Amino acid sequence: MKKMNRSHMDFFNGHCFFHMFLLLLLTITSIMPVVINPKEIESCRHTTIILIGATGDLARKYLWQGFFELFIKEQARLTTFTFIGCARSDQDSGEIKLQKILLDVVSCDDISNISPGNCQILKKDFIKLTHYHMLKGEEMYASLNDKIEVFQRKAAKQAEGVGIGFISDRIFYLSIPPFAYLDTSRNIHKFCRPSTPYSGLRLVLEKPFGKDYASAKFMSDELAKHFREEEIYRVDHYLAKPIAMQVLPVRTNNVHLEMVLNRNHVEKVEVVLTETSDVKDRLEYYDEYGVIRDILQNHLTELLLLVTMDLPKNATNKEEIEQNKIRVLQKFQALSPGDILLGQYQNYGSEIQEGLQKSGSTHLTPTFAAVLLRINSKRWQGVPFVLMSGKKMDERHSYIRIVFKDRSFCLPYHTCKNRSELIFSLSHGPAKIPSILHTLNLPIYLQEGMFHEFSESDIANKNLTQYRAFSLIQNTNAYASVISSVFHRDRTGFIGTDHLLQSWNYWGQGLSVLGDNLPKLYPGGKGSFRNLSFQYDFKHIDFNDQTFSKSNQRVDLILSDEDINMVSHNMAQIPDTFLGNTLVSASTDSLIQRLVEDLANSALDAIRKRGIFHIAFSGGAGPLVLFSKLATVPYLFPWKQIHIWMVDERCVSSNHTEYNFHNLDERLLRFIDIPMSNIHPMPTYLFTDICNPDDLGSKLYENHMQKLISNQRLDFIVLGVGMDGHTASLFRGQNSLKERTRLVVLTPGREGDSIKQRMTLTFPAINKAREIAVFVLGSHKHEVLKVISNDETNADKWPITGVNPDQGTMTWYIDHDALFGKSLS
Incomplete structure (x- = not known):
């Protein structure tokens, strides 16, 4: 990886020429005429993707594989790539570390659109195109820019040599802690912004985007000093999960369903994400943010918006989709302390003390939360929405569940025996794979050729026998979708600044009313669901276990002994009647x-x-x-x-x-x-x-x-x-x-x-x-x-x-x- 060998240079420089030649050859030799858009052959596009945090967990688990899948998908389209992984390790050890990561994690196992043999060849090409750069201090951003421009000039020279145009892109993907976003982005703007015409830059950020409204606003304002709104891509990868991406199409393609997605027909909506893992691998982050900031404010809120937003008049109008989501967010009813249930798995405190060496301190950070949310709009008034997430739960599952009122939707000759439900199961759960499930009495049209229906033998869980279940024939990794969208400048699944601030305006208020509410302890693992079971309607949410009540966890009164005795005496003797009435x-x-x-x-x-x-x-x-x-x-x-x-x-x-x-x-x-x-x-x-x-x-x-x-x-x-x-x-x-x-x-x-x-x-x-x-x-x-x-x-x-x-x-x-x-x- 230190030097580009001759075969590597031949591959890199000849790539655009080869594909232009191939297109012309097809045009000349095809029996049927082929219509070629001149714009498709007049320019070669070279994209440099810079991953900052290239050896971290997210990069290992998802990002490098996502970049590889992008390379496979786009390399046959007059497009060339350079990949640069940046981290704090010195140049020699960083190169070795990155090389090992690529060999270990980049895989052809789930790639079906090319043969295994060709995939292995492309994997070698991908690794040859990937370089390491140590990034510590401002001067190293300057040398990073020099490296980027070397690759761009070579690609431009080759394009010029074959008489076609040249455009270049730079994508900076920040897989780093959020506290480093602003310094890193300032340095990117100062040292790495392209100076040549026909060059673009995109900045990709992972959550969290602030921890409250004030911090999100400050971060947004600082980014806006150096980047245009259309250059900023805030990732919520749950929006890129294959089933989540089907919510709006299912609504669009089922007019009868859209007609009953309202307060007159919907009994309740639940958005749930449960995990079996603990937080040992990110204790410092989690102890500061907790489950509401980590999951509910972003992932679950965004999934809920897919169900509750008004459909755009034009399904491809990204601006209209974004504005419709903001309009719903503006109708979220302010939370009160009674709308929020909190929990914490029992070993959390000891993990914090051991992992962060914070002995003797009290950590009330919730690892479980269930929030009763209301939307004050004509469409959704009176419908309870519950967002729930927890760590170390009985099982791993994420889903959106829409429950319709009894008998509110029933076509002739369809049974009304059971109430209707529609479930978007994003991962795991009873169906085991991402799927869309609907009760037998709720007909749903799914796009032909995209879905496979489960057979009875596929459904081992007897609770699913009243459902029809469908999985996507082609499942795309969520991060591969994110990366592809960034590459194609498709901002539909990303969080804009106005959207972000409106969300934090709501959740910041909700967090502010919690005060020092104590989370309920739960065992973690098996039995957690039972321990945390709760009930709710539009007005209330509370744990089923009456020995734990949100209202009696904390006494904010400072009373004298006389006051305490008086209160205790009278509380114990409140009668049921007054003057003979209730x-x-x-x-x-x-x-x-x-x-x-x-x-x-x-x-x-x-x-x-x-x-x-x-x-x-x-x-x-x-x-x-x-x-x-x-x-x-x-x-x-x-x-x-x-x-x-x-x-x-x-x-x-x-x-x-x-x-x-x-x-x-x-x-x-x-x-x-x-x-x-x-x-x-x-x-x-x-x-x-x-x-x-x-x-x-x-x-x-x-x-x-x-x-x-x-x-x-x-x-x-x-x-x-x-x-x-x-x-x-x-x-x-x-x-x-x-x-x-x-x-x-x-x-x-x-x-x-x-x-x-x-x-x-x-x-x-x-x-x-x-x-x-x-x-x-x-x-x-x-x-x-x-x-x-x-x-x-x-x-x-x-x-x-x-x-x-x-x-x-x-x-x-x-x-x-x-x-x-x-x-x-």
Whole structure:
């Protein structure tokens, strides 16, 4: 490898001439005329591929074989190559090491398009064209450039000698740690950028591309100083796996499938990558990045986008594909701590201490994660997506699984016995080889000539008997596909800068909410699946093992002994009821979440039964936080079938800060897609003045309710409790408490209140409701709750006790601060 011998030079210099001669010979001697595009013969293309990190694991396992397959595929197309492997070893030992790697790892075993004998000849040629260059320091980039130009000049001279044009390319493939990307890329730009016309340069980077949004943005900005966007190729090799490359074609070729890939028909989507290996061979990297940064942020997210993106109008339009992916990423709903499950195999800590000599330290890096992801778009609202990955699991498998709702897709004469599923199995798993599987009741068209259907004898796993399974006839190594795409400047399967930053914008936020959540320990190897089993729906994800809960892994409160005793005592004695009705008590955030979920369930149940849902909200401070929470989860509610009413209203101008409807609009209505006709503010200002009794505004609202609400029975009412025990705008000692027929009345304000008049629903309207929630937050409400719970029921004294549903249900939602009487936040 030190010197190019004569036979090597003859091969190299005569390559373009030979293929031009062959094309001309075919043209002259063929019986049928051959049409030759002049552009195909007017230029010889010489490509220099520089692999930096040429003796590392990735190079050994995949890259050199990928370069060899590119050489075989392209060398008969007026193309010549030089391959240069760079590493830090000195020149002599590096040459020996690289020579051994090439002899060991470059193989003809899986190459089927040429004979074994010819493949062995080409392997020798490939090794002759491969050179080593020691790369340490800036001066060695300059000498690397000199070496590249020597090979390019020889190729150019030969092309000139046979009267054809010449173009050259340089591909720099960085198989090095990410911390070295920027210095290396700066040196490539400074010393190795081609200066001749008709020369191109591409920079290929392996993940990770940053560890959060800030680092990804910094790295992208630095690269942009020296390289154009079209010169940068960020690799996610999972997109180049043969089955992953079939996801979009399967969607495109199956219109009936594309029509049901939406929230109306899809029950759930799972994207999974499990491995049996540990992380001993990359401890330092893994301890810094963990499974979410290593797998979920890139591989699994990119696979999910293949399923959830809108199909491009033009399947070959790379820019449209990229923009469609970005649009989906922008709709990813922000993660909360409750959306993420973490695990760590038991030996991880000891491996870190042994491998990195970090004894005595605690390493909470997750080696397992399952994330519940939601997409806030019209197409995917309400569908749960789960991304899951783990190290040292029971088996190795990667797949995309789409599960359709029962009976949502069934053609005539096809069985509806089982629900429909479509599985893209990327590697390993029950089918053993990359494959596409679909249930018998889900017909899928696959391109003819590309797939082989499994026979029953091929499917040893009895769980697959309800599936049809297909494998590709021609499987291409993922890295061979990556390298071929780079060579042909096909950026479809690579990650653009905007795409990258949008992904990190989502995952960076998700990682930030984890804090110091403890991962659940699992044994590693057999039994890990059982130990980590979990359940989920659109709202929740949690381990099946109830002895482990995300919420009780860490206490962030600093309490005195008195506080601890008080909390422990009260927690142990939270009753099931309050004033004879159901009690739900939790921390403030958890309580709000629970009420939102109960509201969503009630709405969906009402719409399923009656086609419509009527809800009324009271005013005051309590509902404000509820409105804000509802605004963050608009996808939970079918707003077009929901009508929103007011329980009460203050008689003030519409822009007043205490105008209840103003707060509802500011906190919720402007964030949801609800028809204006479904919103019903109280008519406090009609003809003459605010809340003028002569305007009959309360009567108008009552008539409106009678017209739109069947039997004047609201489906759900959210009430609060004032410090004086009032609810809605029903105050102690007022005549409105004795109203037995009117649904809506004007009533005086509270004694001493600056707001002198209000409009409110009465007990007849409130108690007709199907469900009533009394929502109470804050330690300042403890005293009134304590008093009314110990006093006799007296609506004239404590108006809240007059709420007593005729046929519906009533639930008290009281946070711990209000129940215990001491703030714990």
